[in-house]
Amino acid sequence: MILTYALIFTTGCFALALLMNLWRVVSAPGVPDRILALDTMVINFIAILVLYGIIEGTAVYFEASILIAMVGFISTVAYARFMLRGNIIE
Amino acid sequence: MSTDMALWQEIVLAVFLVTAGIFGLVGSFGLIKLPDPMTRLHAPTKATTLGVGGVLIASMLYFFFAKGHLSFHELMITLFLFLTAPITAHFLAKANLHTNVARDEVPPPTGDRPWAGFESDEARRIAEEQASKGA
Incomplete structure (x- = not known):
């Protein structure tokens, strides 16, 4: 019973955090802030995916969250690198 | 979701989950609230990473309590995120220096x-x- 409420609360927190990040992506003052907001969205989405795994009681979503973590990291580095050098692989 | 857990197990999981949720929310709120780009780097790369770490540890404990076997997948994701968050922050700080700060x-x-x-x-x-x- 406690666990159910805690899961609802945490999912709500991360969903609100995702909405804030989305708003930040739309209305950020500069490009680095947008990249940071996208990176935070990826991290929050991993949390929501793991929470969904707990709610469903399966371990299927871990592979998906590992993949999303890796792709998110690579894409953030690529964006930052592109901003820094105008090129991703020199 | 199975509910055949002892009360103390549920309380441990709930503490981890609620702490993680608050940390995640604070991290994303800081991204909006903090005044300049360099301070805005801190909130998501530290608070949100800790929040996700809490959720992943709660998930690990849940599958240990419910199914009886300890899996280390979650620990792997946690380790990966804890390794990559500083690298991301470093790259973004350099990009920010490059665009918003003059060389002098x-x-x-x-x-x-x-x-x-x-x-x-x-x-x-x-x-x-x-x-x-x-x-």
Whole structure:
């Protein structure tokens, strides 16, 4: 019973955090802030995916969250690198 | 979701989950609230990473309590995120230095070489000096 409420609360927190990040992506003052907001969205989405795994009681979503973590990291580095050098692989 | 857990197990999981949720929310709120780009780097890369770490540890404990076997997948994701968050923050700080800060505003580096974020500016300045000397 406690666990159910805690899961609802945490999912709500991360969903609100995702909405804030989305708003930040739309209305950020500069490009680095947008990249940071996208990176935070990826991290929050991993949390929501793991929470969904707990709610469903399966371990299927871990592979998906590992993949999303890796792709998110690579894409953030690529964006930052592109901003820094105008090129991703020199 | 199975509910055949002892009360203390549910309380441990709930503490982890609620702490993680608050940390995640604070991280994303800080991204909106903090005043300038360099301070805004701190909130998501530290608070949100801790929040996700809490959720992943709660997930690990849940599958240990419910199914009886301890899995280390979650620990792997946690480790990966804890390793990559500082790298991301470093790259974004350099990108931010490159776009928003002039080369003369930062304190001088200790070695012979310029700051890495301004290396291309410094190289261009040297090249222009040499070109004007040659002309």
